[in-house]
Amino acid sequence: MYLFRLAMASLANRRFTALLTAFAIALSVCLLLAVERVRTEARASFASTISGTDLIVGARSGSVNLLLYSVFRIGNATNNIRWDSFEHFANNPKVKWAIPMSLGDSHRGYRVMGTSEAYFEHYQYGHRQNLELATGRPFATDPFEVVLGAEVAEALHYKLGDKLVLAHGVAAISLVKHDDKPFTVVGILKRTGTPVDRTLHISLGGMEAIHIDWHNGVPARGAGRVTADQARNMDLTPQAITAFMLGLNSKISTFALQREINDFRGEPMMAILPGVALQELWSLMSTAEKALFVVSLFVVLTGLIGMLTAILTSLNERRREMAILRSVGARPWHIATLLVFEALALALAGVVAGVGLLYLCIAVAQGYVQSNYGIYLPLSWPTEYEWTLLGGILAAALLMGCVPAWRAYRQSLADGLSIRL
Template sequence: MPMFLRLAVKSLLNRRGSVLMSLLAISVAIFVLLGIEHIRQQARTSFASTVSGVDLIVGAKTGSTNLLLYSVFRIGAPTDNISWQAYQAISSNQSVAWSIPISLGDSHKGYRVIGTTDSFFEHFSYGKQRSLSLASGKLFEGTFDAVLGAEVAQSLGYEVGQEIVLAHGVAATSFTLHENRPFTVVGILAPTGTPVDKSVHVPLDGIEAMHATGGPAFGASPVVPGGGAGGQARATSEPASITAFMLGLHSRLSTFKLQREINSYPSEPLLAILPGVALAELWQMMGMFENVLRLISALVLLAAVLGLGAVLLASIRERRHEINLLRVLGAPPYYLFLLIELEALLVCLAGVVLGVSALSFGLILVEEALFTRFGLYLDPSAFTPESVKIVALVAGAALLIAAIPAFRVYSEAKLNEH
């Protein structure tokens, strides 16, 4: 080990009490900084991968965020339904490859029910074009079959064969239970880490049939698909209306043309959105929250680095003889400057190693739990190109703060010359 480095290391070890404190402060700052950055990126990735492969989402005219929220995230309520005729007309457009109709408005114990067709399981994808897959059972075939999202099955303890009763409306407790038309769970989906996990999927005609024969439908609500329209409907009956639908096109090039056509659909006010664009817009609304997190971690870093600066500054007084001795031995002033800076860098690097190991260890611990419970895949390696930047930033901040005591030593050494 070169003498310069050995001197710095042994000097730090000699003052290990105060040095350890500032080392821990730095590692906590690193832990917080990298941890927040990691979660932020993972959240963004997981958010952006909620839906993929869908070219357009169509609903009644409303805000694009609102449409995205209720059709994909199952949050909020649609303003209006769209007629089955409009759906038929648009999905038979020659540029449309496939379509997924969605009917919302019912729930089961707080989990939203989505009425749809087989094409949902066939075409809906998330993440990097990953299709939905079954963890157990099969897809729905009969009118009163239901396929559960992973989280619904897990938290309610349901298995294939369970009979469930759906409720009208989306609150956890509803006064209107469709008790005479229970559904049977025939399949449970594998976790996806998306709102699909929190949904109960039933056939579109099941919703129709349930409402047709069910208890007093509170028909005033605009979200009731088929709003209590008459008779002992057969399972094959077409609904009068649906809530929204997703489209896949033969060619991406026709997306904007079709979007314009839909938005100016003559007989009904409709809105078509590009999910990617709407997701990005929605994420930007959350940018404020991101910035607050970043600000907090920046302040934590500042506190830690200031602590290091204070420790080094205080050390200069107790090391006066040592510094004088080094001068006598022939150490030029810049040697002393670099010595203090090196000590700051060493403390900082040790703090980084400790902080990163603690974070990686923590991520490994929670990784499995997150995956099995939420289908969230958290990358356990906390060291990404972004975090290299952060570490460089921390080191830079430490060097900058340490320049204060380092320069004081330097200028005191210079002062003795006329």
């Protein structure tokens, strides 16, 4: 124990260099744990982008493609689904609720989704969290009402009562707009950290109304055009939708209904389980995830090499100190153990400071990260895996400490009590 106290005294004598070395290790440890914590929570957040939905149904394509355009608003559907096909499964005894979705238009780079009131009632994200309005109300009987996601409202500075014009297609800059049928902002959703924040929500009737005088992707001209007031008095039941989500009365019937949808003879459709498709999509990004983790490991290695360099650099300067220790009875292995203790103390101080720095950063940034990126970073004790990483760092520091310890051992034997400078 006296050797450890002696190591602490030696570090205190070189406190400026020791503090810088410990700080470098602390930063690297903080980065490693932060990457691991964000990686873990991002995976959990990614998996909870949608929750409480048993099946997502769309035109037959690939499961990842269906997930991307229906949940993440990325890409486009290969085909639409007839409205009567949706009604057929929405009225199935196994189905508790159904949310239709119609995509294809945009507004200043943000996607527009036509849906029903069931979307605000049944759509869930995170840990079974329902959508909530920050202000206003959901769209009602008027087809030209829009509910904005939080990011859309914030980025474009919209408020209740503002008018906006939707564009045809999903390009960031569109030359074809539905400027004869403007929409009124009636509600703004609370931030969720999911693609909902980047979506404009209108009714299926509204989606039908802006396209009612379109033929083959081209708006009618002259007398063929339908005004907004005329559209309000017309039957706005959609002929087709892009996809729909289903919540079932019993989880047991999920696979049976999935097979029924996939084998539906009315038109080619496919049903996917959101959780399975999310894991499949996440696996596609595993390479980048592992690369980020490897980079953070190399940062830790750099910090430990800095510690090794600092100790090795000080060896020649401390040869007189070691000779004095030998003169008072220290053996060469005492000198070697002293340096191992110094390396371990620096690493331990860096690890403790790194963990403390991590929690400080989480406490400061927790609310911002959750509200803007949908990632919840808990102020919890390190997980078993994180403890393993910290133990690995200390073990690596102990091994690196053996290098200057061996050199000091050899120098101590060579110098004896006569120091040669």
